[in-house]
Amino acid sequence: MKLSLLTVVKRWTAVSAALCGLLALNAPAAQAITCEVTPREIPITLSYHGAKLTITGQTAPDDDLILKISSKPHDTAMKHYGKVGGLVWMKTGGLEFKGVPGVYLVNTTKDLNLILSETERDQHQLGYEAMAKATKIEDDKGQPAERKWFDEFTRFKEKEMIYQIEQGTITRQHGEKGNTFEIVVNWPYQAPPGIYNIDLLAVNNGKVVDKAATTFEVKRVGIIAALSKMAVDQAALYGIMSVLIALAAGTAVGAIFKKGGGSH
Amino acid sequence: MYMYLPIALTSVNYLVVIGLGLAVGLLSGLFGVGGGFLMTPLLMMIGIPPTIAAATDANQIVAASASGTFAHWRLGNVDVKMGVYLLVGGFLGGAVGVQVIKLLRATGGADFLIKMTYVVMLGLVGSFMFVESLHAMRKKKVASAAPAAQAKVAAPEKKRNGFFASLPLQVYFEKSGVTHSALVPLFLGTFVGVLAAIMGVGGGFLMVPVMVYMLRMPMHVVVGTSLFQILFTCIEVTFLQAYSNRTVDFFLALLLLFGSVFGAQIGTVLGKKLHADQLKILLAILVLAVTVKIVLELVLQPSLLLAYAGGH
Numbered sequence: 001m002k003l004s005l006l007t008v009v010k011r012w013t014a015v016s017a018a019l020c021g022l023l024a025l026n027a028p029a030a031q032a033i034t035c036e037v038t039p040r041e042i043p044i045t046l047s048y049h050g051a052k053l054t055i056t057g058q059t060a061p062d063d064d065l066i067l068k069i070s071s072k073p074h075d076t077a078m079k080h081y082g083k084v085g086g087l088v089w090m091k092t093g094g095l096e097f098k099g100v101p102g103v104y105l106v107n108t109t110k111d112l113n114l115i116l117s118e119t120e121r122d123q124h125q126l127g128y129e130a131m132a133k134a135t136k137i138e139d140d141k142g143q144p145a146e147r148k149w150f151d152e153f154t155r156f157k158e159k160e161m162i163y164q165i166e167q168g169t170i171t172r173q174h175g176e177k178g179n180t181f182e183i184v185v186n187w188p189y190q191a192p193p194g195i196y197n198i199d200l201l202a203v204n205n206g207k208v209v210d211k212a213a214t215t216f217e218v219k220r221v222g223i224i225a226a227l228s229k230m231a232v233d234q235a236a237l238y239g240i241m242s243v244l245i246a247l248a249a250g251t252a253v254g255a256i257f258k259k260g261g262g263s264h
Numbered sequence: 265m266y267m268y269l270p271i272a273l274t275s276v277n278y279l280v281v282i283g284l285g286l287a288v289g290l291l292s293g294l295f296g297v298g299g300g301f302l303m304t305p306l307l308m309m310i311g312i313p314p315t316i317a318a319a320t321d322a323n324q325i326v327a328a329s330a331s332g333t334f335a336h337w338r339l340g341n342v343d344v345k346m347g348v349y350l351l352v353g354g355f356l357g358g359a360v361g362v363q364v365i366k367l368l369r370a371t372g373g374a375d376f377l378i379k380m381t382y383v384v385m386l387g388l389v390g391s392f393m394f395v396e397s398l399h400a401m402r403k404k405k406v407a408s409a410a411p412a413a414q415a416k417v418a419a420p421e422k423k424r425n426g427f428f429a430s431l432p433l434q435v436y437f438e439k440s441g442v443t444h445s446a447l448v449p450l451f452l453g454t455f456v457g458v459l460a461a462i463m464g465v466g467g468g469f470l471m472v473p474v475m476v477y478m479l480r481m482p483m484h485v486v487v488g489t490s491l492f493q494i495l496f497t498c499i500e501v502t503f504l505q506a507y508s509n510r511t512v513d514f515f516l517a518l519l520l521l522f523g524s525v526f527g528a529q530i531g532t533v534l535g536k537k538l539h540a541d542q543l544k545i546l547l548a549i550l551v552l553a554v555t556v557k558i559v560l561e562l563v564l565q566p567s568l569l570l571a572y573a574g575g576h
Contacts, residue, residue, distance in 0.1 A: 044268055045268065046267060046268060046515075047266055047267065047268070048266075048268040048275055049266035049268070049275040050275070077572075077573040078570045078571065078572060078573055079570070079571050079572070079573050080569055080570055080571075081566050081569045081570070081571070087562075087563065088379070088562040088563060089561075089562060089563070089564070089565055089566055090379065090562070091571065094573055095570070149570070152568070152569045152570050153570060155568065156568050156570045159568065189268070189274065189275040190273075190274060190311075192273050193273075220270065224268055224270045225270075227270045227271075227514055227515070228270040228271065231270070231271055231506070231510050231512070231514075232510060235506055235507045235508075235510055236503075236506075236507050238506050238512070238514070239502060239503040239504075239505075239506030239507045239512065240503065241514070242323050242502055242503075242506055242512050242514050242517060243323070243326055243499050243502050243503055245514075245518070246323055246324065246326035246327035246330065246502070246517065246521055247326060247327070247330050247499075249327045249330075249331075249518075249521050249522070249525055250326065250327040250328065250329070250330025250331035250332075250334065250521070250525050250528075251330055251331065251334050253331050253525035253526060253528075253529060254330070254331045254334035254335055254338075254525075254529065255334075257335065257529045
């Protein structure tokens with residue numbers, strides 16, 4: 001009897017431990033990470049001057065968050081300045097930055113370097129240091145170029161507003177609706193049309209523990225789309241139209257001035 | 265307040281762009297220059313990519329110079345015959361200049377040569393015009409006896425005519441009241457065309473001094489004829505840029521020309537109220553200011569050491 005009681009106690013302990021383990025495993029599932037963006041499509045109209053992107057979702061309560069918005073990586077050709085003859089600054093050569101995103105915007109809940117280990121930052125391409133390690137830079141002769149040019153590259157892109165790392169910008173709320181987050185991103189008008197990726201990473205103890213992703217599209221519409229298409233598909237007609245309208249506008253204003261008698 | 269530009273892929277404050285058009289159009293009507301050497305850097309300053317800025321600028325100059333040419337035509341200030349000779353030379357020179365640039369790019373160091381050509385040509389033209397106009401203005405102030413001053417001015421012209429008179433194909437240009445061999449405007453047009461192509465500008469600021477000092481045309485006819493020549497050059501450039509490079513932004517051009525056509529008319533009216541020497545000295549100051557700006561850009565370290573490939 002005593003043995004069986006012990007067995008029962010052991011079994012209960014084992015079942016309880018298993019249940020606790022299951023609960024612990026299920027905890028993230030209950031707090032499944034989600035990421036939604038509004039709007040899903042940003043129309044480029046005639047009066048377009050950028051947009052406001054609202055990104056919301058749910059995550060585990062204790063995780064820190066990193067949100068990366070980027071475009072598909074591609075090779076970017078640049079020219080660099082150098083001093084000629086020790087006196088004048090000129091464009092002295094070309095550089096090709098291999099596989100860099102055109103747009104790279106990162107927002108976090110805290111300092112990126114504090115919440116994520118270097119290995120993880122490198123693996124997920126988070127932060128300029130991680131990008132620099134992964135980016136090959138070649139000069140005109142195909143030779144590797146100095147690392148300093150990557151820093152110049154990020155400075156250049158930051159000035160264009162299409163590269164940015166902002167820390168502590170994601171706000172969290174813990175309430176009846178669960179553990180939610182929200183961030184409003186000022187989408188730069190300098191970012192070209194295209195499909196952009198949003199990657200949300202939940203971070204705990206210096207490691208990425210969960211991920212969610214979504215996309216949105218920046219798209220030319222209406223007259224902007226029509227003119228862009230015409231400039232490419234009917235370049236001759238576009239050129240003639242540009243000349244004729246300029247001529248008409250010039251002579252029409254000339255005629256208006258004449259009628260007004262302002263020319264003398 | 266903002267307008268998105270479909271080819272430049274950027275958004276601009278349209279009041280700023282119209283204002284730029286108005287200011288440069290005013291200079292165009294006043295001096296007979298296209299204003300490309302001013303407008304392209306100004307557009308780049310507000311975030312327009314260099315290739316789009318240069319090509320679209322040519323499109324807006326079509327409107328401004330059409331407006332200016334029309335205004336000067338009514339005032340009887342366009343020497344069509346001289347304009348056509350210069351234009352033919354300009355087209356030839358442009359074609360030669362493009363080949364020169366290709367050759368230089370292949371051998372390297374083209375950018376340096378372009379910048380130096382810019383500085384030397386602008387510096388020379390600006391300094392010469394400034395000194396000459398200042399001299400003429402002082403002379404008029406000191407010596408109120410006009411006939412004596414005129415006699416002094418006329419003397420070197422006679423010598424010049426003597427040299428040019430030895431050339432074949434002499435043509436009388438009624439509107440300008442000068443006789444030159446047809447080869448002279450053709451050659452000078454070609455020369456300006458070569459330099460304009462190398463420097464990537466319309467060449468108005470070079471053509472005006474050439475007409476004033478080498479062809480000895482009256483200043484009021486120079487401005488009208490220069491605009492006439494610029495009009496046709498820029499029609500060609502606009503079409504070629506749109507067709508070959510797809511770099512003409514129609515909306516940007518519309519905003520610029522909206523300002524520039526009015527600016528050109530105001531400039532023309534203002535030009536009639538100013539004395540020829542005053543006009544020349546103002547243009548000289550403008551050209552010298554641009555020269556100083558380019559020199560500073562060359563000597564001072566740029567804030568960003570990178571630029572997109574494809575610009576100039």
